[in-house]
Amino acid sequence: MDSYDASESTPRQSTSLRPEDYFIGATFLQKRLESVRKQTSFIPTPPRRKIPHCSQLQEDVDPQKVAFLLHKQWTLYSLTPLYKFSYSNLKEYSRLLNAFIVAEKQKGLAVEVGEDFNVKVIFSTVLGIKGTQRDPEAFLVQGLTLSPRLECSGTILVYCNLLGLSDPSTLAFQVAGTTDTCHYTRILSKSQLPSENREGKVLWTGWFCCIFGDSLLETVSEDFTCLPLFLANGAESNTAIIGTWFQKTFDCYFSPLAINAFNLSWMAAMWTACKMDHYVATTEFLWSVPCSPQSLDISYAIHPEDAKAIWDSVHKTPGEVTQEEVDLFMDCLYSHFHRHFKIHLSATRLVRVSTSVASAHTDGKIKILCHKYLIGVLAHLTELAIFQIE
Amino acid sequence: MSVLRPLDKLPSLNTATILLVGTEDALLQQLVDSMLKEDCTSELKVHLAKSLPLPSSVNPPRIDLIVFVVNLHSKYSLQNTEESLHHVDASFFLGKVCFLATGAGRESHCSIHQHTVVKLVHTYQSPLLYCDLEVPCSWVPTSLSLLTWLAQGLSEWPGSQASAALTDG
Numbered sequence: 001m002d003s004y005d006a007s008e009s010t011p012r013q014s015t016s017l018r019p020e021d022y023f024i025g026a027t028f029l030q031k032r033l034e035s036v037r038k039q040t041s042f043i044p045t046p047p048r049r050k051i052p053h054c055s056q057l058q059e060d061v062d063p064q065k066v067a068f069l070l071h072k073q074w075t076l077y078s079l080t081p082l083y084k085f086s087y088s089n090l091k092e093y094s095r096l097l098n099a100f101i102v103a104e105k106q107k108g109l110a111v112e113v114g115e116d117f118n119v120k121v122i123f124s125t126v127l128g129i130k131g132t133q134r135d136p137e138a139f140l141v142q143g144l145t146l147s148p149r150l151e152c153s154g155t156i157l158v159y160c161n162l163l164g165l166s167d168p169s170t171l172a173f174q175v176a177g178t179t180d181t182c183h184y185t186r187i188l189s190k191s192q193l194p195s196e197n198r199e200g201k202v203l204w205t206g207w208f209c210c211i212f213g214d215s216l217l218e219t220v221s222e223d224f225t226c227l228p229l230f231l232a233n234g235a236e237s238n239t240a241i242i243g244t245w246f247q248k249t250f251d252c253y254f255s256p257l258a259i260n261a262f263n264l265s266w267m268a269a270m271w272t273a274c275k276m277d278h279y280v281a282t283t284e285f286l287w288s289v290p291c292s293p294q295s296l297d298i299s300y301a302i303h304p305e306d307a308k309a310i311w312d313s314v315h316k317t318p319g320e321v322t323q324e325e326v327d328l329f330m331d332c333l334y335s336h337f338h339r340h341f342k343i344h345l346s347a348t349r350l351v352r353v354s355t356s357v358a359s360a361h362t363d364g365k366i367k368i369l370c371h372k373y374l375i376g377v378l379a380h381l382t383e384l385a386i387f388q389i390e
Numbered sequence: 391m392s393v394l395r396p397l398d399k400l401p402s403l404n405t406a407t408i409l410l411v412g413t414e415d416a417l418l419q420q421l422v423d424s425m426l427k428e429d430c431t432s433e434l435k436v437h438l439a440k441s442l443p444l445p446s447s448v449n450p451p452r453i454d455l456i457v458f459v460v461n462l463h464s465k466y467s468l469q470n471t472e473e474s475l476h477h478v479d480a481s482f483f484l485g486k487v488c489f490l491a492t493g494a495g496r497e498s499h500c501s502i503h504q505h506t507v508v509k510l511v512h513t514y515q516s517p518l519l520y521c522d523l524e525v526p527c528s529w530v531p532t533s534l535s536l537l538t539w540l541a542q543g544l545s546e547w548p549g550s551q552a553s554a555a556l557t558d559g
Contacts, residue, residue, distance in 0.1 A: 097470055164420065259498075260497055260498050260499065260500045260501070261463075261499065262503050265501070290463075344466045346464065346466035347413065348464070349463060349464075349501065350501065362498060
């Protein structure tokens, strides 16, 4: 491996590769391969990756926040580095983003019928979701609803004051027979007035993180904050509005991160390789058969312990996963299926992989189920995001 | 015989034959149609095969160019190609074989990494052409490239009349 580094030089990379950086594996290799292929006819080497270790979360992680990130379907985006982003200005950013959202909604461009337009945005950092000390801190953006009754209660109190009555409940009896104001006061008297600081329901969540993003961090100057992975949960229109604000403010670019079948099979192998105490879900694969007139989906479910047994029989090098092992693992599944159904699954497209650790869909949707391997899964996704950016 | 050899048969007059080996029937048929529409003064014959070895009932004429088509969306086509390569004589690889990789445009559908195919092609020291057979406008440039390679392959073997005719056409 080291001899290849000596032979070619990529102008962007100023530091040399250390052996412990090789677990980042495919990004460096793929980048080098692109440059190598242009210069010389070199035989490319297959990528290797390290199996994620469990409990890599650092001590200062808030378990409640981590639990909040699990068991949710996230849509993935890759994000170019943010220009002049500062962790100390988060309140300022919340304020600006709130104003922007209000302006956008008033413009009427992103109208969803029946949706509550009162959304308040909060920025917060999530400590501990990082791979190395160099990685920037992850931060979370949440869109909370403001209760509509807060506004109504404001106007009704004004009515009460104008009429000179201190007790709203008496109003109902004295002005019976008049119009709607009567109804509002009746509702108020029955229930408690909500306070200003009440937390609304979380409508939309997005978080930015970077795990083992050394290859990107090295190439970028000090003004930029590298958080290449963005995960969003919530309405598409909100994601679009918030994305536009970020793009305008920090001169960055979002692009949806699709996971191709090749990477999905890598994820399947790596997640099956993870040691688990107990399995919460079966290992499931979904293939899409490209045939006309309608597409056919094949779903293949395996007991997770059987999948682990297959993996253990295939796996040779401890602590590392190689391309051959991934191919062999998938070939075992394909040949078993072929023996029973005479269908070549290798001619179809892998669309979804679901294991006890996490589940991923080719459209760029991911759900992480196990907190132990959260960092490992995010590291793999960060790698894909960085590869897409580059 | 299970192995294809380049000089097994006598060349036919004013004819060149291409053998396309690949699992994607429908796409290959479209490519073949566009190749046959090209103007050539000599005759061009195109044979399609799913895999090698060719069945014993088929008796093809002398083959001047073998094109192995690998669909990057399907691992099965790569495995099929690798198995078929064993049934081709080594002397074919001196300019009479080329590889066609289709589907690289849609990255999200790819099941095979590009450098797997590049490694294969490098092992066999043959040219590799990328195309997208699902896109109709790529058929004409792909067929022109294949015909150019065919002409080049033929011109390296002295005494073939077809090569001169093809380069004119």
